[in-house]
Amino acid sequence: MKSYRQELHLTVPARRGYINITSEVERCLLESGIKEGLCLVNPMHISASVFINDDEPGLHHDFDTFLEKLVPHGPIEQYRHNDTGEDNADSHIKRQVMGREVVVAVTGGRLDFGTWEQIFYGEFDGNRRKRILVKIIGE
Numbered sequence: 001m002k003s004y005r006q007e008l009h010l011t012v013p014a015r016r017g018y019i020n021i022t023s024e025v026e027r028c029l030l031e032s033g034i035k036e037g038l039c040l041v042n043p044m045h046i047s048a049s050v051f052i053n054d055d056e057p058g059l060h061h062d063f064d065t066f067l068e069k070l071v072p073h074g075p076i077e078q079y080r081h082n083d084t085g086e087d088n089a090d091s092h093i094k095r096q097v098m099g100r101e102v103v104v105a106v107t108g109g110r111l112d113f114g115t116w117e118q119i120f121y122g123e124f125d126g127n128r129r130k131r132i133l134v135k136i137i138g139e
Helices: 022-032 057-070 080-084 089-098
Strands: 002-011 017-020 037-043 048-053 102-107 118-123 129-138
Touching: 002 022, 017 057, 022 037, 022 118, 022 129, 037 048, 037 118, 048 089, 048 102, 057 089, 080 089, 089 118, 118 129
Parallel strands: none
Antiparallel strands: 002 129, 017 118, 037 102, 037 129, 048 118
C-alpha cells in the first residue's frame, strides 16, 4: 500500500467564499501514482469546510444565503465564543453544518465521482492563508 500527502494553500480574499479545488486534488492524485484507493480532503482549519456538490454559482449563492440566515455573523455579541475577543463564532458553526472533510474513492487512477460532483473548499472566516490536506492511500 502506498501513501501520499500534500497540502494545498489558499487565501480567500473575503470573509466567506466557495472555491472549486477538484483540479488541484486531481493533480495530487496523478502525482501519487495511486490507481485504486481512497482520497481524503480536509481543511486544516476549524472555520472552513470541504464538501462535494455541483459547481453552479446559483447553488453557491444559495448555500451562502442559507448559512447566513441559519447562523448570521452578527451581531457578534450573540455568541459566547466571541466573548474571548474573537468575532468568528458563526464560522465554527457553519463548518459543522457544511462538514469537515470528504473521502472519495479512487478507481482506475481517477476520482470516482457521481454526475456533477466536484470538491469545494468553503471558507467562513477568510482573509488569511489556509491549508487543505490531501491524503491518498492505495495501490
